Amino acid sequence: MWIYGAGLGGLCLAVVFVPTIWFLTNQGISHVDTYPQTHNATSAWCSGKSNVDRVCRFKNLCFSSVYDTFLFLHGEESILDGVPDQRFNPALVDLSSVADHNTQYFHYVDAAVENLLELPHRHHIFKMGKFLLFNRFNPDNIMHVFHDDLLPIFFTLHHHGQFKDGPNLTLLPFEGWTHGEFFDLYRVLSKDEPILKLDLKEDTLTCFDEIYVGLSGLATWYQYGFNIPQGPIPDHSLTSFHVKYFREFFQRKLNLRTTCPPNAKHGVLLSREENRLIVNEGELALKISYAFNMTMLTVSLETHSISQLIQEISCAKVLVGVHGSLFILSLFLPPSSIILEIFPFAVNPDRYTPYKTLASIPGLDLHYVSWRNMEERNSITHPDAAPQYGGIRHLKEEEQRRIILSVEVPPHLCCKDPEWLFRIYQDTVVNVTEIIKVVTEAMTSSSQDSSVGKASWIDGSLKHRLAPGFINDLTCIYRNDLGGSNIFRIAWLQPWNVDLIHLPGISYEVLVQGQGLETVDTFITNETFLDIIPSASIHVYFVWVKAVSMGTKGPQSWVRCSW
Template sequence: MQPMAVGDGVDNLGKIFLSELLVQTLLVFHDVVEHIPSVAELQDEVKLGLGVYHLVQAHNVGVLDQLHAADLLEQVARGHGVQLGLVDDLHRHFLSGEHVARQLDHGEVAAAQRLVQVVQAGDLAVVAPLEARHGWRGRQGEGSPHCRRGRVGGVVWVQLRAVHRRRGENPMVPTSYRTGNSCCAAADVSTPPSAVGGQLETGVGSVAAVMRASLAGCRMSVGALLNGLLVSVVAALLWKYSKLSEHAALLEEELHMTRQSQELSQAPIDYHVALQALQEQGTRMVCTGKMHTDRVCRFDYLCYCSEAEEFVFFHSNSSVMLPNLGSRRFQPALLDLSSVEDHNTQYFNFLELPAAALKFMPKPVFVPDVTLILNRFNPDNLMHVFHDDLIPAFYTMKQYSDLDDEARLVFMEGWSEGPHFDLYRLLSSKQPLLKEQLRNFGKLICFTKSYVGLSKMTTWYQYGFVQPQGPKANMLVSGNEIRQFATALMEKMNITRVEEVEKDRGSAEDEKERKDDYVVVFSRSATRLILNEAELILALAQEFQMRVVTVSLEDQSFPGIVQVISGASVLVSMHGAQLIASLFLPRGATVVELFPFAVNPEQYTPYKTLATLPGMDLHYISWRNTKEENTITHPDRPWEQGGIAHLEKEEQERILASRDVPRHLCCRNPEWLFRIYQDTLVDIPYFLEILREGMKTKPSGKKSKPASTVHPGRVREPQCQTSVQTTNEAKLTVSWQIPWNLKYLKVREVKYEVWIQEQGENTYMPYILPQQNYTFSENIKPFTTYLVWVRCIFNKSLLGPFADVLMCRT
């Protein structure tokens, strides 16, 4: 349903409300009012009493914006600019219409055929400020009514129905009234004001006093009565309208902020509930990880000020901050926003404010989606897109169940979308948000639930910020996790992976499969060119007896490239970011990486490290141009593309004479850039020689099956027995049962490792055994205590845990 503007609705309501009230008021007086007096007549009829502050001029009567007793004298000037002053000292106690009638009778007022009906109108916050101890006893001061003074924020709506004198002969038309602030009385039209013993004195409540005077036989001005009634009604209406306008303004602002929130997300949000939660509960944070380099934090109601470009944590009595680091949060940061470890451009922190400060800040726009807030490290480079952003984000989302396909990614590094933004879109069904876009939605953006930071468990390479680049120490990822990610991304791109040939296919089918094999060559058209690419393609086709397919990031879509690579047997490419696509190769495929002159393949290994991850099951070969005459350099290019013309002459000559780029730190080493942006003429005979040599080490079998990574459990029931042969000779027998999980596994080789250590010594003797028991006699001393550990090993490399230590005394 299309929402209606709140302000428009209130304006319409106010107009309808006013018109209906005026019509009803005129109808009420149909039986009383014979004509509406002119302005001059009305002015003549008005008499000044003790409590009157201003003379009423009635072209346009000024009325209050808000009807509060304390503000009654503060009038809005209208018409001729003369203000209408209303007495703020009104009657405090109120009576129903029946009670009024009863008091009038008891006050010895002449009975009327029809009594006054006082209507208390709740919709207008209207009350009847009347109290009568006694009615009017006579004219010339024979008695006077007693009125209590009070304050009231309302007006009277009085309905008259054919009120007559005592004998019921003629309608009684009030012709004049006086106002004051103590008591009230009325006089006959023929009686001069000075002769009236008790005067009518009231402010907004003057209408009720007029009715009492009418029942006593006083004639008052119909025009004055009508004017007083209309002023009261309009004042109440405008007071109500003012309140509605204030409420409407608040609703309209909330509606606007809700629309802003819904522009960010299609998820429904109750803006008032979200705002109240932020104000009352503040921000809450719980993190995992001990250090900023391995920490990911979950937040409720984390906010971002787009003007200050700062995240804000609002404190309330319900706020939670774990870990509560105090100033240690700035040493150097709470966490890394990127998967690149401890980079000073990737730190995350927040400012702190009390939740009460929200009253003085712009209204927040809420993001109702569960969000993952991170930095992309280098979204222009395909290698960085996968290694630093996509794979870590994919597994961070796997780590937290509410970061599902409906979650939204928010990139805070400040880059534009970049050439590979469609790949980021594959992680979620919702459009990722950029830092610059947040500024368009509001000055204060609050994320109802967010996760900040990325898991670093899937990264395998460090880029040389602290030490020269190379594989990460203590890698935590295997090829299995990389392949699961590749499969999930291919499904998002609607690509079906070519499955491995079933092991029971016959030779005829194998031959057919061989005809379907092909080699893929990555072609580059801007920098780091293969100058004789066509000759290389022909040589590959002849060597492998396969068709050769070329792909190019400049000319083809990435999903189209993945579709081709996912079925290739060999991938050949010059060193570059495009080689990250090798993660889509099938198991058993070969990666061939080419390097320009003077660039050592052993020093730049992101793709070798990927290919050789356990469970990746790829074969890797590198080739390096060793002939300087087969290279073309570009010293006059900009420095970021390898130019060296800006350097001192001596430095240029040194770089040109070098035949091997020395190890260096990232990221502006001029010699590295000069050499890596060379174009290369591939020496085909030398290339084929290296290729053939590398293929000799490829595991046998046309297609590899996933290598087993199942580790053995602990050996069971380990025990030892000892015996002393002579004073210098003893024996130690150790036995155990196989690990529990071994009986469910098909393992090629099972062996056991036994460590024996003499108590009190720092060294031990290791033994590798094929059986489950063994008697040791060498170096075993009588009357000595030995510590013994036993564990199982699968296939020479899969080590199980040690069983509990045995203490054996000979």
């Protein structure tokens, strides 16, 4: 903008820079001259106890490409609800479902909306609509794509009430990477085309109308060993309902069949093209086919799209392969299927169980077995490979010898343990006879399990979250026993919901307090009654009773006892 004015010495010419301000609306782009303060102060509403479980919703949260950070523009209209005073301890929200990883923290910087035009941005862009801000944890690995991103995104949308026949939010993957091989899967869960951080213009302040930050951890079941060796997340909340609901939506959105053809009977062998090979892969596929009278399909990421892989796996009777990320597609296996995971020499299957943990979720009716190569002579190592693919030549000779002589990888943390990489990237000549035997036993077990009925979705990891209800018919009866002692018998019936949801190990916590006393006596019993001997000087007692199952306490009932 050019501004002309008269000065003491004559005509004065001044050049003043004013940022360009754009509003992006559903009707297109419109240029405006002002940035109304009353509409553009930032507000935040958060819930949760820490960065691990906290989720937030922001109005008019802005990202500065100049400072490479989000800005909270404080003004008279700002609301801060549920934002802790110490929001950098260590962060306000985790941007990934991988809990408390220090590369996944979300922060914002405080600024004043009244000083907005003083910030060094050449352009201001306002994006209308609703958005979900998150980080893809490892978008090049299909296991991480499903476990860390897609499942959490799906249930985060439901958590916020932003899913009705499909997503109502546009995704904002903000870790800074390009689209990647599996980006089409993210598009399935985005109302409009996802916006990458790389898509935002330089020298620009981009403000978002409404933005949700943080992913639900509801659907994750495995931790990768950043602080302790990898293993299942204790008491995870994923159920067979979550898995089935997610996969049915995905199959429908990918235009894949959701039911299998009558009498369909085939197996799928997950193949690898470059490393971690099954050397006698053809023999394995052929003999499984002969042994079980089924067609065996050999598939890989190099020869099949993700949609094609899901389509074939969704009707497979058997899924076989070496431990690797493609096993995450066992999410799409039909009931009664068998998963056979092959482990190279010196790799203990009990220490690497993401797919075993998934298969064990009650109600999925999947049968997981593993086979471990115990013969070192049937392994081909690659000591000269790059370190990330199992090479060990960069190590001292003593360390190389130790790794080569080791017969089992010890427990370790993620993610660059050289002994783990050396062993997991071996090629293996599998013992086909042993594998046929393992699959045969699994099929027999599968048939037996089917004959006795399927596990309930209530069983397993969800059980600890189910609580008994109120106890019934709590009474207090005073009587004299044969010895002349006064006795209160407190009696009740178990909660009516205990048998319906098969709650195990029911006990009862009974609290007794005499009128006028400060002390409370606590009793634990497995019976539905309790006898107490009252004090001669206390004629009124208050009694509270609750049922307990696996440490989870139900609601409390009370009764007044007097004599």
